[in-house]
Amino acid sequence: MAMTVFTHPGRHRVAVLARAVLLPIELGIVHQCFGQARQGASADGEPLYEVATCSLAPGDVRTDGDFTVAVAHGPEALAEADTVIVLSSYEDYVQESPELPAPLAEALALIRPGVRVASICTGAFVLASAGLLDGRTATTHWRYTERFARLFPRVGLDPDVLYTDSGSVLTSAGCASGIDLCLHMIRRDHGTAVAGDVARRTVVPPHREGGQAQFIRRPVPERSAPGTSAARDWALRRLQDPITLGQLAARESMSVRHFTRRFREESGMTPMAWLTRQRIELARELLEESDMPVEQVAARTGLGTAANLRQHFHAALGVPPSAYRTTFRGPAGGRQS
Known part of the structure; x- marks a missing residue:
């Protein structure tokens, strides 16, 4: 019998896809936000989510700092998840080509139909390359919006917002707006009280609308x-x-x-x-x-x-x-x- 990545039945399963070169802050944001969400908006409440980090192959993932992140799970985590979050990467292909490398395309193919998929920062390039954003509104980091629009003309790019929500597919702008996106998903799942409790314990604003400008x-x-x-x-x-x-x-x-x-x-x-x-x-x-x-x-x-x-x-x-x-x-x- 195959081993499962997620071990707590009843909790919403969040798989975070980390690729080189990883921005550690994005990984921390996802674990901090979803890991703090508790039943009844109480520190004593039962955790509402289980978060697992995965990569294209188990092992060390390079970061933009002077350290690596040890990732225990491979892409099989994507097949079990209720929500998949694709982080950004400094790999050139996400900014130069609309084509996905075969290993990444094969990993994304494991995601079950109807699963919620989200991206942080340039992770939107991956979702767009996979066709998940065709006909939808999306955003990405303002520095890369012109390139994104050129590569993915079928996507309705909104370059000025913090995040977008098209139902089963969501995108966020820069890495810090990943906090807003995660809180938005928690709010959508469990309401303002739980999301507000996460924001208070993380010491961030409880709610910034997705339509708010990326920068002034x-x-x-x-x-x-x-x-x-x-x-x-x-x-x-x-x-x-x-x-x-x-x-x-x-x-x-x-x-x-x-x-x-x-x-x-x-x-x-x-x-x-x-x-x-x-x-x-x-x-x-x-x-x-x-x-x-x-x-x-x-x-x-x-x-x-x-x-x-x-x-x-x-x-x-x-x-x-x-x-x-x-x-x-x-x-x-x-x-x-």
Whole structure:
């Protein structure tokens, strides 16, 4: 009987494909995020995931530092996984050719249909070469987006976002945005409470939207320059109330034009787009953690009506509030919208 890579039945199995030349930070991100996820968002809860690192052949994998990483598993781990994450690599082929080397193509062929597949940084080149991104939206590190677009014209490249989610296939930008992608997958699997607990223990922001810019092109304002944090704090304390752009600007004693420009410099998005996202995040929490009717959720988040909540919620997450609540609380967990 063949030995199995994963040894904890009932846990979601995550296989991480590591190739030379490996960036160790990416490997650490995956293990840290998924390894910290616990049932009930509690340190005493049962682990929700089992993570296994694999390579094209067991053995030492070179890194971009002065050390190697010993990998115990070969590509057979991919055949058992529920989620496969392909890390980036400094191998030239991912940046110069749309063709996959035979050993890598054979390894990817082991992935079962319907398994969730994700990439970090230039790992997107591998997914694109395998045809997994054809007709989908994807991203990769901003430095390589022009080359990616030239090699893979069938992929809808979005060069400005932190990560993309096409359902069963996800991609992230640079290695640090791999944190955002992992938290997003945990949030999708188990809700904001579990993902937020992982973020707190990892000491990172609990949620950065995938559509947020990879980097802000303008220089970060000097620390002595007036910022917009006071306005954001003020808004977060009263999301249920009508909030106008003029009110936000007034909190910082700025003109609307100056405030909007400074807000974009600091956050990479407009003030009202940011405000809508905060309201959607609050709605997610209320849907997960309470039986509050959708009409009350809409009022509590400042989105007004249930119809308005449904519109914004579906635009942001791709599902209506009722389906989202059922996912995390079950059919009896609350009223349907």
